[in-house]
Amino acid sequence: MFSSSIFEGNLYHLSEKEPQRAPIGVFDSGVGGLTVLRQVYEQLPNESIIYFGDTARLPYGIRSQEEIIQFTREIIFWMESQGVKMVIMACSTSSALALQTVRSEFKVPILGLILPGAVSAVKAGKRIGVIATPATAKSNAYKLAIQEINSNAQVWQVGCPEFVPLIEQNRIDDPYTKEVALSYLEPLLEKDIDTLVYGCTHYPHLATLLRSLLGESVKLVDPGKSVVEACNQELELLGLKNTFPPVPTRFAVSGSSQQFAQSSVQWLGCTPMVESVNLEHLNSNHFRLC
Numbered sequence: 001m002f003s004s005s006i007f008e009g010n011l012y013h014l015s016e017k018e019p020q021r022a023p024i025g026v027f028d029s030g031v032g033g034l035t036v037l038r039q040v041y042e043q044l045p046n047e048s049i050i051y052f053g054d055t056a057r058l059p060y061g062i063r064s065q066e067e068i069i070q071f072t073r074e075i076i077f078w079m080e081s082q083g084v085k086m087v088i089m090a091c092s093t094s095s096a097l098a099l100q101t102v103r104s105e106f107k108v109p110i111l112g113l114i115l116p117g118a119v120s121a122v123k124a125g126k127r128i129g130v131i132a133t134p135a136t137a138k139s140n141a142y143k144l145a146i147q148e149i150n151s152n153a154q155v156w157q158v159g160c161p162e163f164v165p166l167i168e169q170n171r172i173d174d175p176y177t178k179e180v181a182l183s184y185l186e187p188l189l190e191k192d193i194d195t196l197v198y199g200c201t202h203y204p205h206l207a208t209l210l211r212s213l214l215g216e217s218v219k220l221v222d223p224g225k226s227v228v229e230a231c232n233q234e235l236e237l238l239g240l241k242n243t244f245p246p247v248p249t250r251f252a253v254s255g256s257s258q259q260f261a262q263s264s265v266q267w268l269g270c271t272p273m274v275e276s277v278n279l280e281h282l283n284s285n286h287f288r289l290c
């Protein structure tokens with residue numbers, strides 16, 4: 001039923017014959033969203049997916065809010081044109097800076113990472129560290145969401161500008177990445193955190209390294225896992241769960257398809273077919289009218 005959905009007032013009027021069969025759109029600036037895609041495969045194995053990586057314009061984490069809102073609009077506009085039934089922003093930076101604005105501009109339900117991540121963080125601990133892109137950290141989105149749920153929770157955020165470029169360049173095992181990680185974690189370890197939130201979807205790719213630096217006692221919270229749990233609930237509420245066999249994931253990027261195929265193979269376990277999509281033609285005209 002629509003009435004109990006969090007999308008009340010922004011209903012997605014489904015006109016197709018079998019809306020359950022429509023894909024879910026999942027997007028990020030690059031390979032970060034693959035950590036969310038992995039959760040989708042685990043939790044929602046029947047769903048078909050369109051994955052979009054805005055690789056021509058990454059990293060998002062050093063962009064202005066205006067840019068992030070515009071990029072997010074363009075991606076969701078394209079995804080709607082591809083017939084998605086729901087969109088997961090598999091990008092904390094977009095979720096922090098653009099979700100509120102774009103949610104009211106589209107009919108398709110859009111899920112972001114911040115609230116589901118904050119709910120999981122509050123369940124996990126009270127002394128919470130958040131590592132995030134500079135834009136997400138500056139927005140205070142996770143801190144505000146966590147403290148709105150539990151005003152006694154203490155939250156410390158660290159902007160980590162070097163992580164996304166290092167991950168996109170596949171320098172995960174580079175000793176330099178370890179040095180950088182230590183410098184980002186040190187101020188949080190000094191605060192004796194009991195929980196660390198991956199405030200950027202790229203960071204679960206560093207799970208082994210981060211765990212080795214944090215020790216076993218700090219709980220790691222992945223908002224990607226939480227947003228997919230929320231997606232599962234929404235699909236149920238909206239009667240949109242796919243009961244048919246899914247079609248293979250469609251991958252699309254704004255940059256080099258070859259490069260994305262190469263860099264994602266280690267996370268996907270196979271070489272994906274990747275399309276290049278030009279979002280430029282969607283630019284300002286359509287959105288000036290909104």
Ligand SMILES: N[C@H](CCC(=O)O)C(=O)O
Pocket residue numbers: 028029030032033058059060061062090091092093094133136164199200201202
């Ligand atoms: N993975 C994204 C974007 C990172 C970036 O491009 O800076 C996020 O969760 O914030």
